[in-house]
Amino acid sequence: MLITPKEERPVVTPLTCAICKERERTVCAAVPAANLSGLEGCRLGDRNFSAGDILFEQGQTADNLYIIKKGWAILYTLTHHGERQILNFALPGGMLGFHPDLETPIPYSLQALTPLTVCVFPQKNLLEFFRQSPDAALRMAAITVSEAEFAFQHLTNVGRHSAREAVANLLLELCMRVKERIPATGDTIELPLRQEHLADALGLTIAHVNRTLRKLRENGALLFQNQVLRILNKDLLIQEAGADPAEMLIKIRDGHQRRQERLEKALMGK
Amino acid sequence: MLITPKEERPVVTPLTCAICKERERTVCAAVPAANLSGLEGCRLGDRNFSAGDILFEQGQTADNLYIIKKGWAILYTLTHHGERQILNFALPGGMLGFHPDLETPIPYSLQALTPLTVCVFPQKNLLEFFRQSPDAALRMAAITVSEAEFAFQHLTNVGRHSAREAVANLLLELCMRVKERIPATGDTIELPLRQEHLADALGLTIAHVNRTLRKLRENGALLFQNQVLRILNKDLLIQEAGADPAEMLIKIRDGHQRRQERLEKALMGK
DNA sequence: CGCGATTTTGATCAATGTCAAAGGTGGTGG
DNA sequence: CCACCACCTTTGACATTGATCAAAATCGCG
Numbered sequence: 001m002l003i004t005p006k007e008e009r010p011v012v013t014p015l016t017c018a019i020c021k022e023r024e025r026t027v028c029a030a031v032p033a034a035n036l037s038g039l040e041g042c043r044l045g046d047r048n049f050s051a052g053d054i055l056f057e058q059g060q061t062a063d064n065l066y067i068i069k070k071g072w073a074i075l076y077t078l079t080h081h082g083e084r085q086i087l088n089f090a091l092p093g094g095m096l097g098f099h100p101d102l103e104t105p106i107p108y109s110l111q112a113l114t115p116l117t118v119c120v121f122p123q124k125n126l127l128e129f130f131r132q133s134p135d136a137a138l139r140m141a142a143i144t145v146s147e148a149e150f151a152f153q154h155l156t157n158v159g160r161h162s163a164r165e166a167v168a169n170l171l172l173e174l175c176m177r178v179k180e181r182i183p184a185t186g187d188t189i190e191l192p193l194r195q196e197h198l199a200d201a202l203g204l205t206i207a208h209v210n211r212t213l214r215k216l217r218e219n220g221a222l223l224f225q226n227q228v229l230r231i232l233n234k235d236l237l238i239q240e241a242g243a244d245p246a247e248m249l250i251k252i253r254d255g256h257q258r259r260q261e262r263l264e265k266a267l268m269g270k
Numbered sequence: 271m272l273i274t275p276k277e278e279r280p281v282v283t284p285l286t287c288a289i290c291k292e293r294e295r296t297v298c299a300a301v302p303a304a305n306l307s308g309l310e311g312c313r314l315g316d317r318n319f320s321a322g323d324i325l326f327e328q329g330q331t332a333d334n335l336y337i338i339k340k341g342w343a344i345l346y347t348l349t350h351h352g353e354r355q356i357l358n359f360a361l362p363g364g365m366l367g368f369h370p371d372l373e374t375p376i377p378y379s380l381q382a383l384t385p386l387t388v389c390v391f392p393q394k395n396l397l398e399f400f401r402q403s404p405d406a407a408l409r410m411a412a413i414t415v416s417e418a419e420f421a422f423q424h425l426t427n428v429g430r431h432s433a434r435e436a437v438a439n440l441l442l443e444l445c446m447r448v449k450e451r452i453p454a455t456g457d458t459i460e461l462p463l464r465q466e467h468l469a470d471a472l473g474l475t476i477a478h479v480n481r482t483l484r485k486l487r488e489n490g491a492l493l494f495q496n497q498v499l500r501i502l503n504k505d506l507l508i509q510e511a512g513a514d515p516a517e518m519l520i521k522i523r524d525g526h527q528r529r530q531e532r533l534e535k536a537l538m539g540k
Numbered sequence: 541c542g543c544g545a546t547t548t549t550g551a552t553c554a555a556t557g558t559c560a561a562a563g564g565t566g567g568t569g570g
Numbered sequence: 571c572c573a574c575c576a577c578c579t580t581t582g583a584c585a586t587t588g589a590t591c592a593a594a595a596t597c598g599c600g
Contacts, residue, residue, distance in 0.1 A: 077426050080512050085426040100412040107419055130408045137407035138400045142370040144414040149377055151421035156347050156355040159428045159473025163588070194546070203429025208588055210548060225547085226597085242350050433556070464578070475557055480580060495579090496565085541600100548595070557586070564579070570572090 016040065020119070025093040026067050027143060030136040038133075042125040048117050051192075055096075055110040055118070062099035062106040064120050068092050071116035072192050076200065077108045086201035088150060089113075089193075091177055095143060100127060114192045158203050161242060163212045166202045168241035171222065171229055187231040191224075216240060286310065290389070295363040296337050297413060300406040308403075312395040318387050321462075325367075325380040325388070332369035332376040334390050338362050341386035342462050346470065347378045356471035358420060359383075359463075361447055365413060370397060384462045428473050431512060433482045436472045438511035441492065441499060457501040461494075486510060 017036045023029060031039045046069065049055060055066055058077055073090040087108055090096055099106050102123060130137035157169050174193075179185050199209045216222050221237040223230040231237055287306045293299060301309045316339065319325060325336055328347055343360040357378055360366055369376050372393060400407035427439050444463075449455045469479045486492050491507040493500040501507055 075422075077422065079426065079430045081430075083430045085430045087422045087425060098411075098415060100408065100415060108422060127408065130411070131404050134401050134404040134407050137404050137411060138370065138397065141368075141400070141407060141411035141414055144411055144418060145368060145370060148414060148418035148421055151418055151425060152345075152347065152357045152378055155357060155421060155425045155428060156349065158425060160349045160351075160353045160355045196546085205589055206547085207549085207590080211588090214548080466578085476579085477558080477581085478556055481556090484580080543599090544597105545599105546595105546597075548593105550591105550593085552590080554589070555587085558584080560582090562579105562581080565577085566575100567577105568573100568575085570574105 017043070020069070022067060022069055022093045022119075026095055027136055027140045028067075030133065030139040038129065042121055042129050044120040044122060046117055046119050048115065049112040051112050051114050051116075053112045053116070055112065055116075056106065057109045058107055059105045061102060061104075062097050062123055064122055065095060065097045065099075065126055066110065066118040066120060068094045068096070069117045069119055072113040073116055074111050074113055074197065075108050076111070084200045085203065086197060088147075088154065089174065089177075089197075089201070092181060097123075098126075098140065098144065099123065113197075154201075163202070163204055163208055164215060164240060165242040166204070167198060167209060167212045168216060168221070168237055170198060170201060171224070171231075172237060172241055175229065175231065187234070189229045189231075190227055191229050192227055194227075287313070290339070292337060292339055292363045292389075296365055297406055297410045298337075300403065300409040308399065312391055312399045314390040314392060316387055316389050318385065319382040321382055321384050321386075323382045323386070325382065325386075326376065327379045328377055329375045331372060331374075332367050332393055334392055335368050335396055336366045336380065336388040336390060338364045338366070339387045339389055342383040343386055344381050344383055344467065345378050346381070354470045355473065356467060358417075358424065359444065359447075359467075359471070362451060367393075368396075368410065368414065369393065383467075424471075433472070433474055433478055434485060434510060435512040436474070437468060437479060437482045438486060438491070438507055440468060440471060441494070441501075442507060442511055445499065445501065457504070459499045459501075460497055461499050462497055464497075 017023060017028060017031075017039050018033070020028065028039055044064070049071075055073070056062065056064070068090055070092055073094070073096065075087040075090060075096060076084050077087065078084055090110070096110050097106065100123070130140060153173075157166050161169060171191075174191055175189055178189050178191070195209045195213065196206050198204075199206045202209070204212075213222075213224055216237070217224075219236070219240075220232050221240055222232055287293060287298060287301075287309050288303070290298070298309055314334070325343070326332065326334070338360055340362055343364070343366065345357040345360060345366060346354050347357065348354055360380070366380050367376065370393070400410060423443075427436050431439060441461075444461055445459055448459050448461070465479045465483065466476050468474070469476045472479070474482075483492075483494055486507070487494075489506065489510075490502050491510055492502055
């Protein structure tokens, strides 16, 4: 749980961008594959963290942007009363900490939820890079737009759904995000979360999340124990989420693939 | 409250960008003042809307980006149950509807809260422009980052604050935002909001917002009636907001001015 | 086996929602 | 200028959700 000074973190084998599995889903996709050297020059290399390590903390200046290559992390802020609001769960391919205003402190923290491998880009290098590559800058803007829209969705879930709907929604969403990355996943999904994380993401209490999960279990919608989510009845769960079933099913099928293509089309100029 | 088809909206005097009062706080600031013709070419012109008009609706594709020149608007989404979650209040200088993925529907709506004047940029033109102007693209990314961080703050306010803290926080924030634009503003501030808006922004009921406002009034923190917010005791209000007074005071003083300068420095390359 | 960290559960309480009605307020037509 | 109406605000009584606090029950692990 302690902050690990960056200096002490070993820079592990700086694998080349050419074989980076996350390249296609990050800002790096804006760089032609034949021309990755500029990108290589920007990055500091890969780093490993342990579960619980804090990569950066709210109030600090944002020195680096991190791209998650392996593992899960959480973005969160701490209240004045010491309560935690989880803003988002970060999966491989996530880009965290982009904050062009280098002198203003960043208003949230990033903590590893599992052992974590990240690719580190100093913001300064990145900004310089963007200044020379409008495609990259534009793609960064596009990615940030998705982040903001994600936050909006989360806000709606917290502000306008009952605990039951909110929990169902959150778990469905996480399920979708995992499936986007590992399409082979069935209805049994490993989530490195405790009930505490659901509570802090939804503005609820652990006790209440527990009771809510029980209700969802008792009516046969899902099972969540030992970090494993098992969706027993997807239609029912979607109904519990209070979502329009048709709309939601489209969302679920419409994975990363298609969205990626569209974005490509838009960004690379029709 | 009806949707006004874009075609019926008159394009009013397309004033030149050179005299646009909002230029400095939008993406347009990335364009050298001597070279505004490219920007002029992108924009469709100004349009006026009446209070209640909907500029775009969740589910539609995002044809245009709007820059508010005059008036207030709200960003919101509607729940499946028909409840409204207000995502943000938009003031002059706000850039709404940027959504580079042109084929994916936009997940929120934009509605005028007062008579509104906006500058309209078709997204296509804008994306083309960004592809030629990395500075503009980068600035757009930076603006989007602030939007996302704003949403995070709002999320925390909704998820982890009591009704009393949340209302105090929201009103303080709106007060700050107005003062940024009109520095002369004293402690009496006109907000074009009904209690319903506070409720829908905070995930509360109108009745409860009303009771909460009464409590804040009764202990002498503020007065909010007839669209006028009067801050009677700022220290008390900050305390009610549950914020660290010192931290908050810095935030309040640290208006747009300084933030703008910092951003400038970062974006224009040290 | 024993310990620390979760999860689960119960009893009770406080915050917030619901429903319904009574006041206010401003605008509009007569 | 008045009466009326639509729309807000305010208030009350009551229902419900979710929070608190505390104690068991489990689980992972050394």
